[in-house]
Amino acid sequence: MLLFVQLLLMWYCFNGTRANKSPQKILSVETNCTKDLMHLKLNMLRPFKGMFYAKGFLDECNSQAGSNLLTLPLTSCGMRSHMLSKDTMEYSVQIVVQHSSKLQQKSDIKINVKCEVSTDTMDHNIESNDLKPQRNGRMRFFKTGMKIRSWLQIDSQKAEYAAVGENVTISANALLPRNVGMRIVDCIAFDGVGDSSQRLFDEYGCAVDELIMSEFTEHVMDLEDGWSKSSDDDIVRKIYSTEFQAFKFPDKEIIHFNCGIILCKGECSKECHDISENHLLKRPLARLEIFNSLKVIAPQIEAIDRPIKNVTTREKSEAQSAYLGPDVLCISQSRLAVIFCTLGIIFLLAVIVAIFCSIRYLTQRRIMYSRAPTLSDDISGRRSIFSLSSSSNNFSQSSLEIDSKLFSYGRVY
Numbered sequence: 001m002l003l004f005v006q007l008l009l010m011w012y013c014f015n016g017t018r019a020n021k022s023p024q025k026i027l028s029v030e031t032n033c034t035k036d037l038m039h040l041k042l043n044m045l046r047p048f049k050g051m052f053y054a055k056g057f058l059d060e061c062n063s064q065a066g067s068n069l070l071t072l073p074l075t076s077c078g079m080r081s082h083m084l085s086k087d088t089m090e091y092s093v094q095i096v097v098q099h100s101s102k103l104q105q106k107s108d109i110k111i112n113v114k115c116e117v118s119t120d121t122m123d124h125n126i127e128s129n130d131l132k133p134q135r136n137g138r139m140r141f142f143k144t145g146m147k148i149r150s151w152l153q154i155d156s157q158k159a160e161y162a163a164v165g166e167n168v169t170i171s172a173n174a175l176l177p178r179n180v181g182m183r184i185v186d187c188i189a190f191d192g193v194g195d196s197s198q199r200l201f202d203e204y205g206c207a208v209d210e211l212i213m214s215e216f217t218e219h220v221m222d223l224e225d226g227w228s229k230s231s232d233d234d235i236v237r238k239i240y241s242t243e244f245q246a247f248k249f250p251d252k253e254i255i256h257f258n259c260g261i262i263l264c265k266g267e268c269s270k271e272c273h274d275i276s277e278n279h280l281l282k283r284p285l286a287r288l289e290i291f292n293s294l295k296v297i298a299p300q301i302e303a304i305d306r307p308i309k310n311v312t313t314r315e316k317s318e319a320q321s322a323y324l325g326p327d328v329l330c331i332s333q334s335r336l337a338v339i340f341c342t343l344g345i346i347f348l349l350a351v352i353v354a355i356f357c358s359i360r361y362l363t364q365r366r367i368m369y370s371r372a373p374t375l376s377d378d379i380s381g382r383r384s385i386f387s388l389s390s391s392s393n394n395f396s397q398s399s400l401e402i403d404s405k406l407f408s409y410g411r412v413y
Contacts, residue, residue, distance in 0.1 A: 023107065024044060024045055024046060024048075024099055024107075024109075025044070025045040026042060026043070026044060026045075026097065026109060026111065027043040027044060027045060028043045029041070029042055029043070029095075029111065029113055030043070031113055031114070031115040032115070033074070033091055033115040033116075033117045034117075034121070035074075035121050035122070036073065036074055036075075037071055037072065037073060037074065038071070038072045038073075038074060038079065038091055038093070038113075038115055039069075039070075039071050040052075040069070040070040040071070040072070040095070040113060041068060041069055042068040042097065043068070044068065048066065048067075048068045049065075049066050049099075049100075049101065050065070050066075050097065050098045050099040050100050050101050051063050051064070051065050051066075051067070051098050051101045052068075052070060052095055052096060052097040052098060053070075053095070053096055053098070054072060054077040054078050054079075054093055054094070054095060054096075055078060055093075055094040055095065055096050055110065056078055056192075056252060056253055056254055057076075057077050057078060057192060057193065058096075060076075060077065060192075060193050061076070061077035061078075065101035066101065070095075072093060074091060074291070075256070075258065075291045076192040076193070076256055077093065077192060078093050078094065078192060078254040078293060078295075079091055079092075079093050079293060080092050080093070080292060080293045080294070080295075081151065081152070081291075081292050082153075083119075083151060083153065083173075084116065086119065087118060087119050087120075088116050088117070088118065088119065089116070089117050089118075089119050089122060089151065090114055090115070090116050090117075091114070091115045091116075091117070092112060092113065092114045092115075093112075093113055094110060094111070094112050094113070095110070095111050095112075095113050096108060096109070096110050097109040097110075097111065119149060122149050122150070122151065123147040123148065123149050124147065124148045124149070124150070124286065124288055125146075125147060126146050126147070126148050126263065126285060126286045146176075146177065146180075148174060148175065148176045148180075148263065148286070148288065149174065149175040149176075150172070150173065150174040150175075150176075150261055150288050150290050151173050151290055151292075152170070152171070152172055152173070152257060152259060152290040152291055152292040153170070153171045153172075153173055153292065154168060154169070154170050154171075154257065154292050154293075154294045155168070155169045155170075155171075156168045156169075156246070156294065160295065161294070161295035161296065161297055162246040162294060162295070162296050162297075163246065163296070163297050163298070163299065164245075164246055164247060164248060164296060164297070164298040165245050165246060166245065166246050167243055167244075167245060167246075168243070168244060168245070168246045168294065169241055169242070169243050170213075170241065170242060170243075170244065170257060170292075171239050171240065171241035171242075172184050172216070172239070172240045172241075172259055172261060172290055173237060173238070173239050174237070174238050174261060174288075175223070175235055175236075175237055176235065176236070176238065176263070177233050177234065177235060177236070178220070178231070178233065178234050178235075178236045179233060179265075179266065180263055180264070180265070180266075180285065181263070181264040181265070181266055181267040181268040182238055182240070182261055182262065182263055182264070182268060183205045183240075183261070183262050183264065183268040183269075184201060184205055184216050184240050184259050184260070184261060185201060185202070185203055185204065185205045185259070185260045185261075185262055186201065186202070186203055186259065186260040187199075187200040187201035187213075187257065187258070187259040187260075188200060188257075188258055188259075189247075189255055189256065189257055190255075190256050190258070191249045191251070191252040191254075191255065191256070192252065192254060192255075192256045192293070193252075195251075196249045196251075196252075198212070198247075200212065200213045200257075201213075201259070204272055205262075205268075205272070206272035212244065212247070213242060213244045214242050214243075214244070215242065216240040216241060216242045217240070217241060217242065218238065218239070218240055219238070219239045219240075219241065220236050220237070220238050220239075221236060221237040221238075221239065222234070222236055223235055223236060223237055246294070246296050247296065248296035248297075248298055253295055253296065253297060254293050254294070254295050254296070255293065255294055255296055256291065256292075256293045257291065257292055257293065257294070258289065258290075258291045259289075259290050259291075260287055260288070260289055260290075261287065261288040261289075261290060262284050262286075262287050263284060263285040263286045263287070263288070264284060264285060265285055
């Protein structure tokens with residue numbers, strides 16, 4: 001009876017231990033975006049003892065150990081923005097949920113977090129006494145100023161990422177009156193941390209290196225067709241875009257872009273060679289900041305053996321062989337292990353065959369020596385080679401004696 005009770009208690013304890021070891025699970029993720037920040041809250045199945053962070057930014061954009069709250073800036077930490085419609089802007093970032101605050105494990109969870117905000121939160125109130133309040137059928141100037149909406153858009157061949165060398169289009173967009181000019185200045189590309197950066201356009205809006213990024217081209221779009229004729233006070237969408245070949249920093253997959261927009265009364269100066277005549281610095285109406293990010297991979301440069309999302313094994317092997325050269329053979333670790341295992345099996349079979357042949361040879365020699373005549377054969381009545389030779393000698397001697405006798409008898413007669 002006592003043994004039965006002990007077994008029953010052990011069974012309950014075992015089941016309880018298995019229940020406690022059930023995997024951690026994310027029930028939901030709550031997001032709230034403001035003009036500058038994204039607030040995250042994780043709702044877990046059990047009390048959370050680990051940490052979570054933006055992928056690629058473990059040390060800079062992480063939560064406290066054991067906390068399920070995280071606040072990320074919209075200008076870094078791998079944050080990417082996308083205009084869903086004229087009224088909605090979407091911010092997205094990839095989060096890694098680490099079950100332990102100090103250890104990275106295979107069971108860690110990666111999720112994509114998105115947050116939608118109204119584009120009204122992006123509007124900037126511009127105070128200006130140079131523009132008189134007006135009203136027509138298409139737009140309205142407020143007495144206190146006007147509202148400007150701007151954002152940075154990055155388009156690549158693949159929606160989620162781009163490879164080094166692929167063509168990428170970057171465009172600065174703004175909704176503003178037609179008679180307000182704009183110019184893109186102080187554009188930089190950085191790693192999201194501040195350790196590495198590359199200046200693209202200077203403070204006058206001139207390209208620093210044409211090989212990296214060329215000058216912007218302007219395009220104006222009318223937002224609506226009203227009953228009245230086109231006017232300089234109408235709200236239009238101005239797009240300044242340029243195309244460049246994707247690049248990246250060696251230690252980061254995500255590259256961030258940050259540009260400034262200077263608003264001018266009328267057209268902004270487009271001269272770069274003469275700073276003194278550039279009236280951007282004389283009477284700017286306002287300065288705005290726009291930002292975005294892009295994931296860039298480099299399979300041809302890194303040549304590493306790891307799975308890349310949406311890239312087939314054949315494409316990756318061709319890219320790696322093109323980088324390493326035609327005389328270099330690339331073999332993955334799994335195939336190399338199979339090759340060594342096969343060679344080991346072949347070597348083991350060869351050793352076994354050699355041992356078997358040696359044993360067989362020794363056995364045949366032993367049998368041959370065991371069949372050879374010995375002295376014991378003479379004793380047992382068997383005739384050996386030596387006994388045959390002796391008997392043949394005796395026989396020859398007796399035959400000689402008989403012949404001699406016959407010869408003697410022949411003489412008498």
